Amino acid sequence: MSSTSHNSNSRIAPNLTSGSAEETLQLIARLPAPEGLEDRVNAGLKSAPRRGRVLQWPASLRPTASWMRGAAAAAVVFVVAGGGWGIYMRVQPSQPARVIVMPHAGAGGGFSSAGAMRTPQTLNGPLVAEPVTEQIDAAQPAKAQPVQIKPLKKVPAKVVPLTRASGKSHVNNKTAAQPAVSVAK
Amino acid sequence: MSTSQAIYAGWMEIPNSTVNDLARTHAEEVAVAALVTQYGGALYRVAYSVLRNPSDAEDAVQEAFLRVLRHRDTLDEVRDQRVWLIRIVWNIVLDRKRRSKTRPETDDVAELARVLPSSGLSAEQIASAAQHHAHVLACVEKLPAKEREVLQLSAFEELSSVEISQVLGITESSVRSRLFRARNLIADLLNHARTLK
Numbered sequence: 001m002s003s004t005s006h007n008s009n010s011r012i013a014p015n016l017t018s019g020s021a022e023e024t025l026q027l028i029a030r031l032p033a034p035e036g037l038e039d040r041v042n043a044g045l046k047s048a049p050r051r052g053r054v055l056q057w058p059a060s061l062r063p064t065a066s067w068m069r070g071a072a073a074a075a076v077v078f079v080v081a082g083g084g085w086g087i088y089m090r091v092q093p094s095q096p097a098r099v100i101v102m103p104h105a106g107a108g109g110g111f112s113s114a115g116a117m118r119t120p121q122t123l124n125g126p127l128v129a130e131p132v133t134e135q136i137d138a139a140q141p142a143k144a145q146p147v148q149i150k151p152l153k154k155v156p157a158k159v160v161p162l163t164r165a166s167g168k169s170h171v172n173n174k175t176a177a178q179p180a181v182s183v184a185k
Numbered sequence: 186m187s188t189s190q191a192i193y194a195g196w197m198e199i200p201n202s203t204v205n206d207l208a209r210t211h212a213e214e215v216a217v218a219a220l221v222t223q224y225g226g227a228l229y230r231v232a233y234s235v236l237r238n239p240s241d242a243e244d245a246v247q248e249a250f251l252r253v254l255r256h257r258d259t260l261d262e263v264r265d266q267r268v269w270l271i272r273i274v275w276n277i278v279l280d281r282k283r284r285s286k287t288r289p290e291t292d293d294v295a296e297l298a299r300v301l302p303s304s305g306l307s308a309e310q311i312a313s314a315a316q317h318h319a320h321v322l323a324c325v326e327k328l329p330a331k332e333r334e335v336l337q338l339s340a341f342e343e344l345s346s347v348e349i350s351q352v353l354g355i356t357e358s359s360v361r362s363r364l365f366r367a368r369n370l371i372a373d374l375l376n377h378a379r380t381l382k
Contacts, residue, residue, distance in 0.1 A: 021371045024321040025340035027301050028234050033226035037243060041221045044247045045214070045254055 332367035
């Protein structure tokens with residue numbers, strides 16, 4: 001019993017105390033609107049920006065038929081394409097780049113080594129000490145050693161025609177060198 | 186060539202669709218003006234109960250009707266125009282209040298004494314009543330947003346719980362439970378303030 005009375009009291013009590021809050025809110029809610037509010041709002045609505053109107057074709061030129069629309073579309077395409085073509089024709093193409101033709105190094109084409117030789121990078125090996133005697137010999141001037149010349153075979157002389165341009169004979173180098181040796185003798 | 190001559194010449198003909206559009210626009214503007222006359226005051230009071238500033242409340246009403254004017258094509262589809270308009274202005278004032286974190290003007294006791302009705306009361310009574318109202322409003326501001334909104338809307342006698350639920354976009358049972366919670370909370374706040382005194 002006491003619990004129910006307590007519950008009922010707790011439910012009523014907030015309403016009693018919150019009643020003053022609701023009274024205040026109701027007082028504010030009942031406040032009249034200021035005079036001339038409607039007129040001001042209506043004036044504001046009239047001065048508000050309106051929707052833009054779409055321009056209409058004149059009656060005589062109104063494209064009612066489908067062929068007119070097609071013609072208009074074709075005209076638009078023609079103008080756009082013509083403009084593009086005009087721009088394309090006016091703009092000069094840039095000069096072609098100057099190409100330096102490099103001579104082919106090899107007959108087969110491609111890159112050449114240009115005579116360069118590859119030297120493999122190897123580790124330095126142990127240094128070999130040269131004998132002292134050789135060094136002394138190297139310091140001294142070299143002695144003239146007699147040259148041993150083998151006796152040459154006697155070859156019968158041949159008459160060889162000379163070429164017009166170089167004046168050199170078509171004889172082998174060996175045979176051409178032989179008379180010089182014999183002269184030295 | 187004058188405008189009328191051009192129209193008669195045929196190259197500046199006003200089409201029937203344009204005439205219809207003009208007539209329709211005029212009819213819609215008349216309908217909106219009627220809404221302003223009918224519900225302007227109610228919308229102002231709703232706006233004022235939240236913003237508690239006359240000029241801000243009027244601006245909110247103006248903005249609400251501008252929105253209506255923008256969506257006047259859908260005016261015929263609205264079932265309950267009053268609830269629809271209150272919902273629009275409610276959203277506007279909540280948005281404005283969220284943006285400006287300023288203190289409402291009527292929390293000032295002198296301003297409350299000036300605004301609230303005080304017929305047949307002495308100056309002392311008016312002052313004490315204004316002080317009391319200011320204190321109550323300060324307690325209302327301390328409530329959670331959901332409970333405060335329901336309490337503020339319930340103060341309007343013309344709004345039923347169903348209509349409050351439509352304005353807030355919640356169920357009617359939620360409105361009742363929130364209102365009960367709001368009353369409990371405000372009572373606690375007021376009691377707490379009284380014991381502190």
